[in-house]
Amino acid sequence: MTQTADLLVTGASGHLGKAVLAHLIETLKVPAARIVATSRKPGDLGDWAARGVTVRKADYDHPSELAAAFTGIKRLLLISTDALDEPGKRLRQHKAAIEAADKAGVAHVVYTSLPDAQNSLVSFAPDHAGTEAAIKASGIAGHTLLRNSWYSENVLHALPHALETGKWFTAAGKGGVSYIARDDLGLAAAAALTSNFSGKRTLSLYGEKAWTVDEVAELARNATGKPLAVVQVSVEDLVQGMTGAGTPEPVARVFASFDAATAAGNLAGSPEDFEALTGRVPQPFAEWFANNAVPVLTETA
Template sequence: MAQAADILVTGASGHLGRAVLTHLLDTLKIPADRIVATSRKPEELENLRARGVELRKADFDDAASLAAAFAGVKRLLIISTDALDEPGKRLRQHQAAVKAAEAAGVAHIVYTSLPNAKTSLVSFAPDHAGTEAAIASSSIPGHTILGNTWYAENLLHSLPNALATGNWYTAAGDGGTSYITRNDLALAAAVAVASDFTGKRTLNLFGSKAYTVDEVAELARKAIGKPLQVVQVPVEGLIQGMIGAGLPEPVAHVYASFDTATKAGNLAGSPDDFKALTGKEPEPFEQWFSKTGAAALSA
């Protein structure tokens, strides 16, 4: 007799969601018939259906679809949405998901937040803090909040232009970032949602060491063989420079807040929570950079 599906992963068609499902199936060996994967476009996940994973449609802007998707689920991973185009939209989406989970009788929510969301200077931290508050005030018995720090892969968006011009403009000062790979964060989420932990906890997931912009630039120079100068500028100057380069002003403010948060130390921390959750060390950033990052930047 087939096992009733009791573990659900939202955002399954995204990079993180796909990686979580891979870890559930291949690393943790969770039976496929225990897993539900949801997406606005479940037809894009037919490879998972072929492996025995149940697919359901879930649209965070459609509360009815969430209620149907979460039916019968005991442990739910809510991967934060990417709805940053409208102030407050993402928080409303997450609040709707928590409400639907509560109505469906979900026993444990795992949520991908960011470290210390209540005090972080990242511009969208209030979305995460508000979601954490909604989870805490719900009647759902247990939760695991995962404070995911910066993906190492985020550098693949910022470094190409810097390497092309030879200048990396930043307002981060001497602040460091404890980069961690998306794969490691996916493993952590998979372990959390598949575990039998029933209490309430908040875990901040950092890489093993914090790197300043100057230290990352040095790694890039050595790996790529191109000159790269770090240019420290005031945050307002950074914003105006990004706007001048064609970024919409709201987006420029979001990106600049990453530097502000870095300078304040919001994105640096200990890997202890990651190790305690997964039983392993996070992949060293320099190893990732030499193996994966440099290859991508050289392509």
């Protein structure tokens, strides 16, 4: 029997998109013929096409093309875009995709959002809150909103530089982040996409516990043998420090908002939803750190 391509992954050429595709085929054993992968650059998906996945071009900045890309799809994973260079652009892109999915007759949308999107102090939280609202207001029958906590991989943005200088400047205070590996979030998205659930739900996906900056710094010191002092500063001082080091102010404010959100508890939570969705526990952050961060940190130490 010929398989119908009815599951679609947007942003499939990105890190998360590739993890979703891998879990669909390798973990969940979904026939490749059922899967459609879209990207602005479909040529980047050649390896997946070779495995039998249907590859289509989908550019959110060209909304008229999206409905055709979504034709025949019953369940669609909308991976949030990385368009943070222009205020309003990301939300506009998401709304275009939602409208196209509605027109194409998509029955269920899975969206990768942010914890506590309506209240989070993360600077781009309104993009996620607005997208969630647009999905709920659309004519699409069902949705699963995946409020993804911070990737474990995010610690590698600031930590290498902090180890070089011996000081980790932060405005996170004693707040913690329930880090979760990107691969685990890929599994969760794949599970939601293939689920028989047809209603409307919101799931918050966190790692096993919340880690403070002090606790992560301790992991780094133990792994590298290098001194690392955690220096608590205000959000404004953190912004000034980053801009003084050459970071454009808009970018510095985005990064500083992550610390503000951490201090407010916006990125800490329980793994219960992840476990219920996937049937697994998330990889412990300390284990991920040892297997993935330590090789990077010791190589640059």
